[in-house]
Amino acid sequence: MTYTQTQTTSWHDIVLDRLKANDVRLVVYVPDRVFTPLIKAIHADSFFTAFATTREEEALGIIAGAWMGGLRGAVLMQTSGFGTIPNALASLIVPSQIPALIFVSERGTLGEFNLGQALVCKTMRPVLNSLAVENITITRQDELAFILDRSIKQAVATQAPVTFILSPLLTGGKVFNGQTP
């Protein structure tokens, strides 16, 4: 790995760098507040084709098609969006052995203020584990580049999807302002 970390490097710089290093040129997402700096940086870099979809399973369908056409893709979503994709995982991505790279901005833990997010979060790992989909919760910036680099290579080599759950410990998460009822 050639990546060197500097004091000003942020988690989203590392994600962008490792996507480029692994030739992941298509990034399709349903927006998320915490992922905003990553999405902005990807849009600003002509290496990537990046756009929003109306639904998370639509994004998975697009990167599945792109993979089959020879182009590597990643999807970005937040925890609640994960709740919409189990059918696409179980009936397309997993049985067809497509190395989908799925990035989830983790909501529902470590200070969540929205009960709905907290409950969807509790379904996420059990769903992934029941489908035997590799999933890694990333909490530390010093481990991020290694985890992404190795796991993307593994996904491609083994023709299997991988889910990267980016914890608030890594990203800072969405901060509770204390003013909800």
Add this chain to the structure above:
Amino acid sequence: MNAAPTTAIGAHNAKIMNRFELTQRLVGHLKREEAVIGGIGNANFDLWASGLRAQNFYMLGSMGLAIPIAVGVAIAQPRRHVIALEGDGSLLMQLGCLATVAERSLKNLTIVIWDNGIYQITGSQPTASAESADLVAIARGAGIAESAWAADEDDFDRLIASALKGGGPCFIAARIDDKPAVGTTERDPVQIRERFMRGLGARPNQTG
């Protein structure tokens, strides 16, 4: 394209045709290894029955995702034309993708919808397009300017030939009858995916 305005299903004059016959006509137009994504159910079964092609992807699940998968292929291979075949029920499940298709403005993408107004494979319950929803008006409203009903078989041929010239995205809807599909797709997702990738030349160092 025939862009005659339509308001509701009952108001347009499209002839009710047969899905297998139209699928065969469609396949007859494919001379340049165009990719075809067959949506789950009868769209896919009639595509299978129309003859195995290495550039066909036969969906065995994930209802509603034929168009998104076609979008991905079209982005990955901009010089290859890509066609999504989808039923009315499947399209209604994932209408948002039409807005994405229009926004991406993919010239090499054509969407073909078989509209028989029923969820045929689950017991022929009526879909919203049976009485009220006009799928072509929805596509045009989503921003796909080249959206049309096929008036009859000859018109379908004309619309497909025009779409394959690459001025898309194009959306072509055909009213079809409730005849069952002619075949049943082989259920082996890995083999289907691998054959498709080789058919698209997407496997490094592949020999054939």
